[in-house]
Amino acid sequence: MMMMRVVAVAALVLASVVVGVLGAPPKVSLSAPVHDAVAGAEGVARRVLGEEVALNIVFQEIPPNVADGHDVFEIETVDGQLVIRGNTAVAMSSGLYWYLRYYCNSQVTWGVNDSGRQINVSAQLPVVKPMVRKVNQVRFRYYMNVCTVSYSMAWWNWTRWEKELDWMALHGVNLPLAFTGQEYIWYEFYSSLGLTDSEILDYFTGPAFLAWQRMGNLKYWAAPLDKDWRTSQYNLQLKILSRARELGMVSALPGFAGHVPTAIKRIFPHANLTQTAGWANFNSTYSDVSLLQPTDPLFLQLGTKFYKMLIKAFGTDHVFQMDTYNEMQPSFTNMTLLAESNRVVYQAMANADPEAVYLMQGWLFHESYWTPEHVKVYLSGVPDDKMIILDLNTEANPVFSLTSDYFGKLWIWNMLLNYGGRRGLYGNATDISTRPLLDLHRAQGTMDGIGITPEAIENNPVMFELMLEMGWHATPPDMHDWIAAYASSRYGKRESLTQSAWQLLLEHVYDQPDIDRFHMEMVPDLSSSESRNSNTTALVQAWRLLVTAAVNGSLPITGPFSYDLVDVGRQALLNLWSDVRGMLVAHVKEYNANIDSSPSTAASHVPAIKSLFTLLLDITSDLDRLLGTDVNYLLGVWLESAKATAANADERATREFNARNQITLWGPDGEITDYAAKQWQGLVSDYYVKRWEMMHDATLSALNSSTKIDTSAPKDTLKFEQAWGNENKTYPTAPQADVVKVSAAMLQKYASSSSNYTVSTGFDVPFKDIYQGWTRDVAQLQILCDADPTCVGFNSNGYLKNSLTPSKSSPGTKFYIKNT
Missing domain, CATH: 3.30.379.10 (Chitobiase/beta-hexosaminidase domain 2-like)
Structure with missing residues (x-):
């Protein structure tokens, strides 16, 4: 670790010399x-x-x-x-x-x-x-993703926004996205052009999906967007902007990207409109959004008018964010038109605000259309000192390195980390503590900011604390020291058990950026493999340390401590769940391979399939119980927040449908199903458990009839999912049990050693594998072996065995034999 830090510091010094020699490009004028x-x-x-x-x-x-x-x-x-x-x-x-x-x-x-x-x-x-x-090492500290406003902030009121603005100030954010309330302006804008109320409302999506309507991906889904919403959000935006300006923040307002209702053709019959290709499997009712081509003179006319109306309503800090081609591509390849299309996008804002700066996400450049030559030409349409680009996912998939630092445009180094608000412990902390500084000094002045761009917030706080603090570090911090200070500030004092837990998490969990998706929260199947990136064994040990500290009374159970007890415990249970499913998949595969040719061989797998499926459902139910001990993991909070924005029964029904659909089907028929899945009490018990129970029943039916198991979800799964989305059952908004007691019970049940095993050292059993566990934790391997009647033991490398013969010498290996 220390050698890495010395090398990083040396690289910074060298890069600083290079920058000093080469100089820097013109700076964007913003204050x-x-x-x-x-x-x-x-x-x-x-x-x-x-x-x-x-x-x-x-x-x-x-x-x-x-x-x-x-x-x-x-x-x-x-x-x-x-x-x-x-x-x-x-x-x-x-x-x-x-x-x-x-x-x-x-x-x-x-x-x-x-x-x-x-x-x-x-x-x-x-x-x-x-x-x-x-x-601070950079001028700009950016915050937000265009999706954050829908995945996390859709139902926020002023009380919640006020806290977020204080959070931004404390964390150094000086360039936040300010997208709230814009539909009020869009409605007035379209009305001023002559569109009718129904023509406009047939374009707007429901509140939970506005991010994608604004980007030109969707229209009308989960509508209507009622007047109460538009007005209340407009008034909320006025408060947000006022407070942000009191704090000296430059707020990035929405821009005119050219996405318009198709009905605009009635007003402007010669408008050059193209339909964006169907997005994410949505049909034409909800996708195929009309785009007014920037090369049409009408674009500049309408864009200028929009900006004037926007600025009259909200004022201006001179930054406007929009993306004309998010997850889509231009309809032309002519290089002159490509540059002109971006020039006009900028010119429309400049006509209304001569000091305007165009803030664009670099996300679109991941599409295959965007060769370096296309990117260079497209960006050339805007003056270098009038544009800033958000390298949206620099920590995992940077674009700056493929585009010569965006060919002279200023850009911001961002950590995205989260997609859709899905839970998981992940992120490469050591990488975040070094790479932004290294890239800053290597970029020859074109990088002038850092930021966070998660699709959803309120997860992995350690990573976001670190990323936003990096601007105040001239050299990389020692991460062992940093994580020690983090744990102390999180729990109120330095305590040995929690310190040890966080060192484990730093070294073995927050050491890689890959996200493990859990099949528990996905449409059930019994064939696909599990992702395995984080160190589940170290995570279990960290869980033991945190729970022990809580049970011992070493620390008060504050909000952050409760959150972490559930977060680490949640992850430990799901890692074990993934191993149980992996064993289940292995047995189902063998059963199906033999049911026709060797029914007796297939039958030998039946007890294991039944037992493992029972354990799978038990863990899922216990996960729901654990989640119910902390307010941050409750479905009821999300649903009640949505309903609280409504003024009448119809609006409440629409809001609740929006809230339910976004976190489940994400469309009428599961077009982006489970993308925004949440591990929340209530959602687990009434949605995920129910789907797996349907899978369980279908599997038992096949076993009882000695027929092949269909490894895909039952055909009536979609019908169940759609019905759940239209329910109105209420869920708790406050914890239902004591977090320490439930955590201790879960630890005892799922991470405590059994005396039912005899340990032998120095031998192994080759070629008799049932499955290799993701976990290497002995207690959890015992649980897996106990749940499988065919398992006779396992080795220290995580291989569960169905026979003790033939054995061989294997120095350094421990073998755990199940006592009969």
């Missing part, structure tokens, strides 16, 4: 809105810490860093008074958060009902000597 920085920071402190503590902190405004104009903060105790200085309210708030994290063992992360906050501060504030001064 924080005029604001009272001290008042903004004081407001954050009051809301986060309370009036009494906040009064003991003095905020002072200072100039930005002289050398580069970047944001800066300083922290010190002067004559017994804590003083935090900065050049903007965001910089001062970042200084406050640095103080909370590293001097007060406190943390502010996402969580329902403030459950992500662990504030360990009193009026007697710790002393800071000598002064701490931090200069």
Whole structure:
């Protein structure tokens, strides 16, 4: 680890020399809105810490860093008074958060009902000597994905948004996306062109799917989008923008990308409209969105009009975000037209705001159409100093490296990490602690920001804490030290068991970016393989340590501690679930291979299939029980938040359908089914368990009739899924049991050793494998072997065996023999 850090620092020094020699391209001219920085920071402190503590902190405004104009903060105790200085309210708030994290063992992360906050501060504030001064390495710290507003923020009210804006300020965000309430403007815009109410409403999707309507992927699905929604969201946006500007944030407003209702052809019969190809298997009722070609003079006319209306309503911080070709491609290959199409997109905003900056996602360039030559020509249509590109998924799939750093355009290094809000513990922390800085100094000035672009938030807080902190580090932090400080701030003090747990998680779980999908939350099947990326054995050990600390009373059970007990336990149960399913798949395969040619051989697999399926369903039900102990894992919170935005019964029904459909079928017939799956109490018991019970019943039917098992989901699965989406059953919005007691019970049941095994060292049994477990944890391998009547033992490499002969010498191997 230390060698990696030394090499990274050396590379930074070398890269800095190269940049100094080559110089930097023109910078985009953007600055924080005029604001009272001290008042903004004081407001954050009051809301986060309370009036009494906040009064003991003095905020002072200072100039930005002289050398580069970047944001800066300083922290010190002067004559017994804590003083935090900065050049903007965001910089001062970042200084406050640095103080909370590293001097007060406190943390502010996402969580329902403030459950992500662990504030360990009193009026007697710790002393800071000598002064701490931090200069941000980049100008921009970006936040949000165009999908985040639908997957996570669809039902937020001002109370929730106010907390998020404070979270942004504390974490240094100065360039957030501001997409709320835009449908109010779009409705007024389309009405001003002469479109009727029905023509406009036939275009808008329901609230949970607006992100994809805005990108030109969808229309009308889960509609209608009622007037109450449009008006309330407009008023909410006014509050969001006002607070963001108080804090000195530059808010990126939506732009005009050219996606329009098809009915616009009635008003402009000669408009050059093309239909985008059907998106994600949606039929033409909901897809095939009309795109007004940027090369049509009407585009500039309408685009300019839209921006003027937008700016009149919301003001401007001069940044507009849009993507004309998200997950689609232009209808032409002519290079001149390609450059012109992007020039016109920019010119429309510039006509309304001469200081406009075009913020574009680089995501579209993953499509095969976009060769480096196409990318270069397309980007050439916009001046270098009027465009910023979001390299949306730099941590896993960067585009900058394929496009010569976007051919001179400024770009922002982003960590995406999450898709659809699916749960999982993953991310490469060491990579995040080094690569942004290395790329910053290698990019010769074209990289000028870092950011986070998750499709959904409120997951993996450790990764997002690290990513947003990286801007304040001139060199990579030592990750063992960093994770130790993280654990201390998360739980309120340094405690040995939780420290050991987080070192394990750092080294063996947060050491790779690949996401494990769990079949538990997918349409059932008994043939496909499981993904296996993280170290499930180390995770189980970390789970033991966290639960032991909780049972011992070593730490108070704060919101973050409760969240982690469930999160790590949830992952441990699902890893075991995946192994059980893997064994089940192996037996089903053998059963089907032999049922016609050797019925007796097939029959020998029947007891194992029945037993393993029972265990599979037991784990799923117990998972639901564990999830029900923490407010962040409850289906009821999502559904009730959706219904709370409605003004009448019809609106409530529409909102609930939107909320249910997004996290399940994602379309009328499962077009993107389970993409936004959630491990939430209630959803697990009433949706995922029910689907697997249907699969279980179909499997038993085949066994009872001695016929082949259909390994795909039963044919009536879709009918069940659609029916669930139209239900109105209510679910709890508060925890249903004690998180420590349930965690301890789950640990005892699924990670405790059995005395039913005899251990032998130095021998193994070749060629008698039932299955190789993902886990190498002895207690969990015992559970797997116990659930399979054909299993007689297993070795320390995770192989479960169906025979003890022939054996062979195998130095270093342990073999666990099941006692009969």
